[in-house]
Amino acid sequence: MQILPDLDILAPVSSAPDARGIDQPHTVAAAPAASGEKRVLIETYGCQMNVADSELVASILGARGYGLTEDEADADVVLINTCAIREKAEDRVRGRLARFRAQKKDRLASGEGDLTIGVLGCMAERLRTKLLDQEKLVDLVVGPDAYRDLPRLLEETGETGQAAVNVQLSREETYADLTPVRYDTNGVSAFVSIMRGCDNMCAFCVVPFTRGRERSRPVTSILAECAQLVDAGYKEITVLGQNVNSYHDEASGASVSFAELLYRISRLSPELRVRYSTSHPKDCSDELLHVHREVANVCDFIHLPVQHGNTDVLRRMRRTYTREHYLDLIDRARAIVPGVTFSTDIIAGFCGETPEEHADTLSLMERVQYDHAFMFFYSERPDTFAARKYEDDVPEEVKKARLSQIIALQNSISAVKNDAMIGRREVVLVEGTSKRSDDQLKGRTDGNHMVVFDRARGLQKGDYAEVLITGSTSATLFGDVTRATTLEAANAASGEVVAI
Ligand code: SAH
Ligand code: SF4
Ligand code: F3S
Numbered sequence: 001m002q003i004l005p006d007l008d009i010l011a012p013v014s015s016a017p018d019a020r021g022i023d024q025p026h027t028v029a030a031a032p033a034a035s036g037e038k039r040v041l042i043e044t045y046g047c048q049m050n051v052a053d054s055e056l057v058a059s060i061l062g063a064r065g066y067g068l069t070e071d072e073a074d075a076d077v078v079l080i081n082t083c084a085i086r087e088k089a090e091d092r093v094r095g096r097l098a099r100f101r102a103q104k105k106d107r108l109a110s111g112e113g114d115l116t117i118g119v120l121g122c123m124a125e126r127l128r129t130k131l132l133d134q135e136k137l138v139d140l141v142v143g144p145d146a147y148r149d150l151p152r153l154l155e156e157t158g159e160t161g162q163a164a165v166n167v168q169l170s171r172e173e174t175y176a177d178l179t180p181v182r183y184d185t186n187g188v189s190a191f192v193s194i195m196r197g198c199d200n201m202c203a204f205c206v207v208p209f210t211r212g213r214e215r216s217r218p219v220t221s222i223l224a225e226c227a228q229l230v231d232a233g234y235k236e237i238t239v240l241g242q243n244v245n246s247y248h249d250e251a252s253g254a255s256v257s258f259a260e261l262l263y264r265i266s267r268l269s270p271e272l273r274v275r276y277s278t279s280h281p282k283d284c285s286d287e288l289l290h291v292h293r294e295v296a297n298v299c300d301f302i303h304l305p306v307q308h309g310n311t312d313v314l315r316r317m318r319r320t321y322t323r324e325h326y327l328d329l330i331d332r333a334r335a336i337v338p339g340v341t342f343s344t345d346i347i348a349g350f351c352g353e354t355p356e357e358h359a360d361t362l363s364l365m366e367r368v369q370y371d372h373a374f375m376f377f378y379s380e381r382p383d384t385f386a387a388r389k390y391e392d393d394v395p396e397e398v399k400k401a402r403l404s405q406i407i408a409l410q411n412s413i414s415a416v417k418n419d420a421m422i423g424r425r426e427v428v429l430v431e432g433t434s435k436r437s438d439d440q441l442k443g444r445t446d447g448n449h450m451v452v453f454d455r456a457r458g459l460q461k462g463d464y465a466e467v468l469i470t471g472s473t474s475a476t477l478f479g480d481v482t483r484a485t486t487l488e489a490a491n492a493a494s495g496e497v498v499a500i
Contacts, residue, residue, distance in 0.1 A: 041075035045080070045081065061154075124143050126210050145169050175217075176217045177221065204380075219256045244277070273299055273429060421477060426479070441459060451477040453467050
């Protein structure tokens with residue numbers, strides 16, 4: 001999941017480009033609105049689930065005649081889909097709100113009309129009506145389960161001039177019947193939300209409060225959306241949930257597990273790569289590991305957030321596993337799925353963390369050898385278990401120093417691991433032109449490493465290519481195309497089982 005780039009050391013640092021894609025604001029790149037339509041600018045912060053939600057919002061508003069714009073000056077309505085995971089994420093949104101408020105004032109003062117400002121998502125849910133007091137001139141506050149109500153709320157605020165609020169959480173809403181409008185897409189990789197909410201209540205985490213109870217979307221609607229994506233030419237689907245391993249569709253009669261769901265998606269096309277995010281270590285099943293092993297187009301890459309390397313800290317965090325359980329799971333996954341790669345999330349400086357406990361995080365990282373990591377320092381979130389029960393007692397400079405050590409270690413592990421890939425042939429899905437040069441393309445390996453290579457053999461976005469890895473940094477691999485291929489042919493050649 002991608003979250004706003006918190007600046008400096010706060011940044012969720014990835015040793016490789018972020019498949020979860022959270023840390024840049026995503027604005028729309030959609031067809032302009034027809035004249036006469038109200039134009040909406042949607043700016044998205046936070047994780048990929050928020051990005052997926054913004055696509056739903058675009059769909060809901062599009063059906064009511066609203067058009068999308070990416071130009072602030074052209075917008076009648078600005079909707080900021082917000083994140084509350086760390087204080088820094090909220091600060092960033094407050095900065096954006098101040099900017100849009102100034103624009104609204106200018107417009108009103110110059111008689112140019114109005115700018116409707118809406119706050120959606122996790123900050124809306126966390127702060128509710130407090131947002132109206134704190135952020136004067138916000139017209140709409142809409143929580144993640146209330147997006148169907150947006151057209152009505154927009155009308156209401158337009159008519160009354162009063163702020164309109166709906167932050168009702170739901171036990172059922174999965175937006176299963178809606179087809180998201182995929183703006184801001186490369187046309188190759190798509191995210192599909194398979195569940196909402198979280199019941200885990202990790203001590204540090206605000207998500208159960210902002211997203212409500214866990215609920216799974218029916219398998220039929222997930223498969224229908226994935227099939228549409230395949231028909232539209234998409235080659236990679238990442239299914240999303242806060243804790244995908246606990247997916248269960250009981251509505252379908254036959255209870256469908258997450259492993260079964262992945263398998264069914266993988267059957268839609270042998271040219272489709274399937275990934276997922278995020279999985280909780282407590283219920284990563286052997287059934288799932290066997291799907292990785294036995295189904296060639298389910299990528300052998302697992303984002304498995306550990307959060308900490310010390311069992312006492314994990315207990316204080318309420319993660320429900322120990323260091324030993326986690327390491328056993330890594331070993332089991334490596335035994336069942338040869339070559340599997342891992343990424344993780346790590347928090348430095350949680351309440352009461354001692355230097356010895358911090359050292360355990362470093363030693364766990366050494367032991368696991370993650371390919372990538374997203375690393376944060378602890379940010380206390382109001383109302384969480386940790387905020388209520390523990391003291392946020394690790395001084396900020398100590399948190400930052402520990403985070404720096406964690407980042408430095410991960411960078412060196414990533415550099416060594418990437419270097420060891422030189423000489424390997426990898427099958428890469430071409431995602432588009434590299435940022436460095438129009439003459440170069442970029443794409444990801446099965447293990448989620450980003451590779452940059454010269455344009456060759458007429459390769460286009462959405463094609464598969466075999467690339468010989470010739471160079472590396474801690475973040476990127478470089479290579480030469482050895483041949484264009486299909487995923488099915490490449491998997492057959494590598495001896496991967498194509499069906500179970
Ligand atoms: N559902 C996912 C996590 C989603 S939040 C999971 O359980 O794996 C993404 C990451 O943000 C978390 O994994 C955690 O590392 C980090 N995070 C969450 N709350 C935080 C906090 N209060 N301070 C710092 N980092 C936090
Ligand atoms: Fe937060 Fe834990 Fe749920 Fe992840 S599993 S969203 S860290 S409460
Ligand atoms: Fe995602 Fe941030 Fe909400 S990480 S679930 S947008 S608090």
